[in-house]
Amino acid sequence: MPLKKESTSKEAKTKKVVSSEISIDKTTKTVKKAAPKKLAVRKPAAKKEVSTETVVKKVAARKPAVKKTITTEAPLKKVVSKKTAVKTPDTKQIVAKQTVVKEIDQIELRCIADAILDKKGSYVCSLNLSAIGTAICDYFVICNADSRPQVMAIADNIEEMMIKKCKRKVLRMQGKENAFWIILDYANIVVHVFQTEYRQFYRIEDLWADAEKTIYQE
Secondary structure (H helix, E strand, O other), X not given: OHHHHHHHHHHHHHHHOOOOOEEEOOOOOOEEEOOOOOOOOOOOOOOOOOOHHHHHHHHHHOOOOOOOOOOOHHHHHHHHHHHHHOOOXXXXXXXXXXXXXXXXXXXXXXXXXXXXXXXXXXXXXXXXXXXXXXXXXXXXXXXXXXXXXXXXXXXHHHHHHHXXXXXXXXXXXXXXXXXXXXEXXXXXXXXXXXXXHHHXXXXXXXXXXXXXXXXXXX
16 A cells, blocks of 8 residues: 555656656656757848949939138128228318318408408408417417407407308407407407507417418408
8 A cells, every 4th residue: 555655646746847848758757858949040131232333323422512611701801892882082072171161261261350450450460270280270360459448349340240241159258358368269260359568478470480371451
């Protein structure tokens, strides 16, 4: 009896032993090794033969991109074109404007001189200071009178005649309180009305000796 139990137990054990690699044959009780599975070997893909004509066509189709070269000359040309676009003033127009201004100045100078001569002012003259860079105006008009009331009368007559004939008002007037030296400022023209002794003392004509001098008479 004990022998049968051992055989049955051995058979049960052999039935339980199962693996992927080893199998037990029940009849012969021999161990067989399972044949290893063969791995499918991938064959390399056949290379396509490329003809020289196709290579030439592909090379011809792919042209290299042209590189844009940035130069500093382009912005310089633009700047030059902008400068040349600015209109330069015509020399004829400048000369014409200068002549008109000079004519107006001469009319105003003549008006001032006539106003002085109407009140019997003495030694009426004008100094052209436009060529002198340090001058505060373009013209000086200088005259003198023997008395204080005459100096006042000359200054008032200049102011009235300039408003009537030239439509210009005096910008500033100084010296009317004492009336020994009255100054009338018209921006481009400054008028000096002296008493005779003060004109001889200050000697403005000598201080501006480089200026062109014009004398006015009746």
